[in-house]
Amino acid sequence: MSESAPLTIDQPGQVASATPPAPGRSRRLSDRWLAGAFISPALLLLLAMSVFPLLWALYLSFTDYSATRGGPAHFVWFENYTAILTSAQVHLRALTTLIYVVGAVALQTVLGFSIAYLISRRTHGRGVLTTLFLVPMMLSPVVVGLFWRFMLDAQFGVINSMLGSLGLGQVEWLTQQGTALLSLIVVDTWQWTPFIMLIALAGLTAVPKYLYEAASIDRASEWFRFRTITLPLVWPLLLIAVLFRAIEAFRLFDLVYILTSGGPGVSTETLSFHVYKVAFLGFNTGTASAYGILMVLVVLVLTQLYLRYLNKLKED
Template sequence: MYISKSYKKALFIMFAIPIIYLAIWRIFPAFYTIYLSMTEYNMIWGNSPVFTGISNYIDVLTDSKFLNAIKLSLLFAIIAVSIEYVLGFVLALILDSSFRGKNFILGILIMPMILTPAVVGVIWYILYNDRIGPLNYFLSLVGISPIEWISSTSTAFMSVIIADVWQWTPFIFLLIFSTLQTIPQDIYEASRVDGANWWHTVRFIKIPLLKTISITAILLRFMDAFREFDKVYIMTGGGPGSSTELATTFVFKSAFKSFDMGIASAMAVILLVFITVLYSIVMKYIRM
């Protein structure tokens, strides 16, 4: 089959543009980060990167503060995703029926997911504010003393989790709800004929059929929650103290406050490897 030169040129341009984009904005930064991770380089000093091998990785993996930040990231992801899954699952079961106003409720539920994490961070920072926050105002109306939501080490961590749950529960809900909508009604009718009640339908039909999408949703959300940055940095900046110092905020501070690009790059590579492993697990379950 004859293909004109102009058509070949158009195909070349069509494929070349995304390849160039990936090379400039994805591939090159990734390899440059790996290179910096094996150098001693501080932007304040103004000198060129000096190759140091794997010494940065040794320093990072023996840094108790960084290891604690990874632990907090894991704890954040586990708690947040667990709550999001339970709430999303329950909401999906409740709304898996026809009633008046259902579409309006669905629209309200997915609104938080549409917002960017930075905007969500600002919203919840205002809600939690000790002086102007409406949460403490409403608590005062019922005689409850003001709570230092994000300015106390005892409450800040759960406060940022609540904000994440508010934003991403709709994601879990949509995945489970959309899967429930694909289950043939004949299965439900047959179960009712056999005498199954609502709980039997949930236990023996819905839960087994939702197993694959549940695992996928949990793993996808876990990967995303582990690298949470925007909301936490805007709401607490990793504080007070190190109570909300996640791995991502720790890397950011190392890079753009201490300007130690070598150490920060080593941290970023370690986190990248961890996320890649999680991604491999996700793909394994998706293919099953």
């Protein structure tokens, strides 16, 4: 008994001496230094390439600066902003953009979710189907725009050719007031339906199967199961996808540029395209900057909304 006593007392001392003395303070300091060294280069680049340009644009937005005329910029304060906010031209572009964003995103959501739902009910060939459906999304807007321009061509276009063989009339898709914006919405929907589909599919496959089993024991109808199980569980993720698409559609420029160049007239001129015209064709750099800053504000609000929902999704 008395011989074993020193052993038990000895042990804690040995453990203590095995760990290096007081690592806490110096390690925390070097961690801090390391975090700074690893993060600051990336942040510096973003400050130089994103924040600084935006601050410069903010400064220019209060002046009458023109990139071609050169010379010193004169402060005009809020003149540019009031000019834009009260301009009937801008209101028209805002309406066009709204129709485009709401139309395209709504169509994509309905179609994308439907396709995802149909795929999720299949047992075979899901992988192949998903991969095939995703192709349009990976293409560059340039390729998509050019190719649809060819397909929608009034003379040689395959769409009109097919309409012709069905005995229907020819449509000047991209050069008519009414159909140009519709064509733009259709092309954007074609390209981005797969995006909604992909995310909806991720949500659908994550719905636990026992919920459906429980519901079918209760003899719940298909529609009831869809409404009370599927939709509520997929909705948060779908909302993220919809917001993401809305931001992207709002800032879209390349498809408009390639497909219609804003025409015919100004019927497909979105806000992005109008900013480009003011800045690079009109060279009213100051006005264009103010216009741009207003667009950035809209994007920031949408981004905040997006990130808030994203956070909510992550916390659940």
